């Protein structure tokens with residue numbers, strides 16, 4: 340099994356042929372489901388109906404990224420719909436500890452997402468509880484944006500923080516990720532790569548998943564973990 344996991348974002352999939360697009364990425368490790376509420380982010384995507392549809396169409400674990408305000412009030416909807424892992428934004432959560440504990444009590448994996456301008460130090464008092472940390476490498480809301488280079492040093496800073504705490508949450512990076520930068524991202528310490536346009540924009544999405552994974556593995560080897 341590869342040390343690098345690939346999570347294609349269905350934001351770039353053909354929603355009229357979702358089941359077919361899911362079949363085209365049967366080698367993915369997670370299905371990344373971007374839920375946008377038109378409030379926390381300036382775009383509206385989809386909600387529980389699509390999570391349920393994915394659950395019925397694939398056995399690949401669903402990684403549900405909630406770009407929604409006040410996730411506390413609706414997180415149960417996504418657990419009931421079949422999410423295997425849920426990430427909530429630090430910037431959108433008033434009672435983050437409660438939300439994370441609740442998700443885990445319900446038998447789902449839980450993670451926190453940080454926007455590009457939020458430093459990793461805000462995780463100091465929640466890191467030990469997390470299955471995943473998701474670092475945004477674009478401002479959330481849209482697919483197809485350019486990777487923000489500063490994310491690389493944030494990944495490194497997060498690894499240092501994890502070492503200090505003696506914990507190993509998955510480190511996921513989301514936004515502008517593709518074969519050209521996967522090596523550098525994994526060299527910095529990431530081990531889960533989200534890719535939307537780089538996968539579904541490719542002629543052969545499953546080959547794109549492998550190409551990104553292969554580049555990521557090269558970086559992982561150099562990162563010495």
Ligand code: DX5
Pocket residue numbers: 348350351371373404477478479480481482483484513514515516533534535536537
């Ligand atoms: C952005 C979403 C991403 C997005 C990534 O708000 O969270 O998951 O779909 O798309 P690409 O890979 O095209 O940047």
Ligand code: ZN
Pocket residue numbers: 348371372373404513533
């Ligand atoms: Zn996402």
